[in-house]
Amino acid sequence: MKILLPVKRVVDANVKVRVKADGSAVELANVKMAMNPFDEIAVEEAIRLKEAGKAEEIIVVSVGPQQAQETLRTALATGADRAILVKTDEQTEPLGVAKVLKGVVDAEQPGLVILGKQAIDDDSNQTGQMLAALLGWAQGTFASKVVIDGDKAMVTREVDGGLQTVELKMPAIVTADLRLNQPRYASLPNIMKAKKKQLDEKSPADYGADVKPRLKVIKTEEPSGRKAGVKVKSVAELVDKLKNEAGVL
Ligand code: AMP
Numbered sequence: 001m002k003i004l005l006p007v008k009r010v011v012d013a014n015v016k017v018r019v020k021a022d023g024s025a026v027e028l029a030n031v032k033m034a035m036n037p038f039d040e041i042a043v044e045e046a047i048r049l050k051e052a053g054k055a056e057e058i059i060v061v062s063v064g065p066q067q068a069q070e071t072l073r074t075a076l077a078t079g080a081d082r083a084i085l086v087k088t089d090e091q092t093e094p095l096g097v098a099k100v101l102k103g104v105v106d107a108e109q110p111g112l113v114i115l116g117k118q119a120i121d122d123d124s125n126q127t128g129q130m131l132a133a134l135l136g137w138a139q140g141t142f143a144s145k146v147v148i149d150g151d152k153a154m155v156t157r158e159v160d161g162g163l164q165t166v167e168l169k170m171p172a173i174v175t176a177d178l179r180l181n182q183p184r185y186a187s188l189p190n191i192m193k194a195k196k197k198q199l200d201e202k203s204p205a206d207y208g209a210d211v212k213p214r215l216k217v218i219k220t221e222e223p224s225g226r227k228a229g230v231k232v233k234s235v236a237e238l239v240d241k242l243k244n245e246a247g248v249l
Pocket of ligand 1 (some may be wrong): 008009039062063097122126128
């Protein structure tokens with residue numbers, strides 16, 4: 001079985017993001033970029049499935065600018081076998097990406113696609129679900145455990161109030177949640193070896209997809225700072241403030 005892993009290049013999770021002076025978008029110039037953290041978890045899960053003999057090949061794909069090659073190389077250094085860069089300078093959105101991914105799935109015929117549950121830059125949480133709909137495949141979103149048994153995938157999902165386990169008929173889509181695993185780091189020898197692994201360059205048109213943005217961002221602003229707290233002297237004062245100032249009681 002092949003596993004397809006879509007990975008997105010986003011602002012590094014440790015960077016404090018700033019809004020551009022004109023409020024049009026987040027400032028990306030000279031900002032450290034990295035693989036979306038949920039995609040690192042998806043990569044780790046695919047490697048574990050391959051190590052357990054459940055998969056033969058792991059293909060990583062990114063839809064984005066030339067620099068997304070670095071993200072793909074990171075995945076190759078961690079253990080993916082080959083990579084596809086679907087090059088575009090457009091700001092990607094979930095529907096456009098899902099359409100490209102459908103084309104990649106049609107060409108590569110994977111048994112499983114593991115995506116991150118959400119990209120930390122746009123917080124959409126839509127691409128996996130849209131891809132499942134376009135393909136007509138089963139989906140297990142917010143996965144905290146994945147067990148492959150023949151042509152079935154048992155996916156434990158993090159839902160409100162606990163864990164739900166669903167059985168998916170493969171081929172299927174899984175989206176990775178935080179507790180699925182702890183991603184490993186790439187070793188230096190593997191970083192060197194990754195340079196020799198196959199990385200193909202394609203365009204959205206090669207997959208019959210159009211990634212032109214359908215959304216217009218009206219405004220981007222930083223969250224307002226937190227107000228300083230106050231200390232109260234008694235429970236009665238606290239209740240009074242909650243009732244008469246905050247209006248929550
Ligand atoms: P989103 O729906 O934007 O929150 O993204 C969910 C997941 O879809 C991400 O964690 C990635 O696995 C995948 N994804 C989103 N955008 C891209 C992209 N441009 N290239 C590759 N994968 C993507």
